Amino acid sequence: MSGTGDLPVWAALLTGFFLLLGAAVTLIGSIGLLRLGNFYSRVHAPTLGTTLGMASILIGSALCFSVLEARPVVHEILIAVFVIVTTPVTLMLLVRAALYRDRIEGSSDVPPSDPIEDQIPPGTG
Amino acid sequence: MSALVLSWSILAAQVMLGLAMCCATYRLMIGPRAQDRILALDTLYVNAMLMLLTFGVRVGDTLYFEAALAIGLLGFVATVALAKFLMRGEVIE
Numbered sequence: 001m002s003g004t005g006d007l008p009v010w011a012a013l014l015t016g017f018f019l020l021l022g023a024a025v026t027l028i029g030s031i032g033l034l035r036l037g038n039f040y041s042r043v044h045a046p047t048l049g050t051t052l053g054m055a056s057i058l059i060g061s062a063l064c065f066s067v068l069e070a071r072p073v074v075h076e077i078l079i080a081v082f083v084i085v086t087t088p089v090t091l092m093l094l095v096r097a098a099l100y101r102d103r104i105e106g107s108s109d110v111p112p113s114d115p116i117e118d119q120i121p122p123g124t125g
Numbered sequence: 126m127s128a129l130v131l132s133w134s135i136l137a138a139q140v141m142l143g144l145a146m147c148c149a150t151y152r153l154m155i156g157p158r159a160q161d162r163i164l165a166l167d168t169l170y171v172n173a174m175l176m177l178l179t180f181g182v183r184v185g186d187t188l189y190f191e192a193a194l195a196i197g198l199l200g201f202v203a204t205v206a207l208a209k210f211l212m213r214g215e216v217i218e
Binding site: 007008009012015022026029034043046049068091096 | 128130133134135137138139141142144145146148149151158160161163164165167168171172174175181182187190193194197198204207211212
């Protein structure tokens with residue numbers, strides 16, 4: 001375990017700044033998840049953490065390890081690419097499921113389904 | 126000096142991420158509906174992943190990175206399976 005004590009000052013300041021920024025943005029997103037009014041507005045809040053929060057913390061981590069090991073350490077890009085690709089997929093699946101459930105229950109705060117989009121064309125059913 | 130600044134900012138970042146995980150856990154408990162709980166679980170996974178990365182910077186060890194990657198992968202699979210279950214009532218048709 002090498003520890004982070006032997007980082008130069010500029011790298012320590014930048015790493016600390018990026019970690020604090022990412023953690024603060026993630027905290028704001030989670031508070032939004034707690035406080036917003038209904039499900040469709042709550043979906044938006046945690047994406048703060050999965051975009052800017054994740055990116056800041058990964059940049060801080062990559063910077064810290066690159067300086068510590070005196071070579072470019074970029075394996076954090078794996079996590080970044082993976083999260084950026086998967087978050088829209090999961091949230092769209094989740095919101096479509098929620099919309100389906102609300103429409104089945106006849107809830108009044110979602111728009112009714114589009115008859116053209118949902119109609120099964122004759123011959124393909 | 127630089128080690129002091131870094132250790133305090135890592136500590137503050139960990140406290141903030143812990144508060145974020147508490148927010149997500151509270152939403153997971155109070156619901157009110159199943160989709161809210163799944164969204165809270167997804168947020169909890171992402172926050173835990175970021176927390177592990179912060180631990181990795183504190184210790185100066187890249188081992189935590191692999192754990193964070195595994196959490197990211199499992200979180201994606203779990204949320205997709207749960208959303209599919211809400212939509213159809215079954216995960217694999």
